[in-house]
Amino acid sequence: MSVFVILGLLVCTEAQGSRAETHVFVKKGEEVLLKIMKADELQKFFFFSWKFNASDILVTLTPKAEPEIYPRYTKRIEFSVENYSVKLKNLQKTDSGVYTAHVFRIPQELKVAEYNVTIQDPVSPVDLTVDSVSRSSNSCNVTVTCRTQDSHINSTFRCDTQTCSQEGGEQSKVTTSGASLQIYLDRNGSIICNHSNQVSWTENKEIIEHLCPRHADSESLSPGISVCLVKTVVFSVGLIIMVSAVITVHLMDKLKKKK
Template structure:
């Protein structure tokens, strides 16, 4: 009976890594995830080998290691760690370990720090023969293209291996080009009425050109008939 109980208790104490995503320059509070046992010292460790801080229970003293002085805070009641002014080099694994008779992991987080995405650019081009509009949504080093008629537009989306996404969608009367990553997003928009107006303008131009051509043809016919009648009279 003791062996299943031991296995169960071991499973309960396992610390599961939790993913966190933040912008460059932001901050993050990391809390303990498991009950903290009695300990002599508690460490927060980065990537298993770099100490962030050491807390001594006996002396109630916090020691921050050089890279984190001035940009980290420790709560002596909850044992949480707060990281400030995050940089992309702060991305990695953070663990809290309580050291006494044994070393017990009480928290584990995997942090990813990213720059905000750039603003995307949404452009369009009209095919004068078909009146089909080609939309182009560009962001970072990726782009997507979509065909758009007067009534409907194709919706598309693409995601790069680095988690950067680019999408082109239509909501109500607005075409939206959205550029995003795990921590930020920016958009460029275009009103459908602008596209419809573009097609309408081209259509009106076509009608005008057709009308002018028709008038010229009629005038030529009248002139020819008149000349023939004049020749017949003579």
């Protein structure tokens, strides 16, 4: 049987075996290694190949022969004759699709690996803008906008003297480019604006305590507490002065007696 007949069978014959796909996400311009999932099926095969989207052949191999990388993929892939894995390099959006490895053993073709590869651009930077801050005697509200090149979400946070929480607005959404845009309050008290997909992420943040101090300060103290605090400070300072004066007089008397 000629190689051309075998290739025709590879294109037209439906591969037997598992149909389970492994989903792989790769950043544009990077590389990925695709390994064989069923190594035990590689015994005594007549013909081996890696395909793209069922019909586009990347590389073929017959026993006791050198692998043949097809012209379209020359310098774009690396094939290992030791474990039959293939490395895809400098991946672009058009390289997204299903990659399968097949062995041909008369009378059937067996699928020994299947990967659904998605190539993604890195996400764009994200901006976090404070739209408004409103304070009252016992609470503080902050409204912010989390924005990317093609999308945005708004959210509101509320703080009292003890805690802060996310009260309203949007918490997350999927952008038009398919990435995830999220806004939340982390454990350290920062408002986080996060833009991410399966291959990259970026974020911006604001420390909420800088916008809504949670600890009482001079502006938030009641008049009674302020007066009490002033009296305490005055009394303490006066007491220190009196003790210092007594010690000074005592020391001067000692010096006089010595003379």
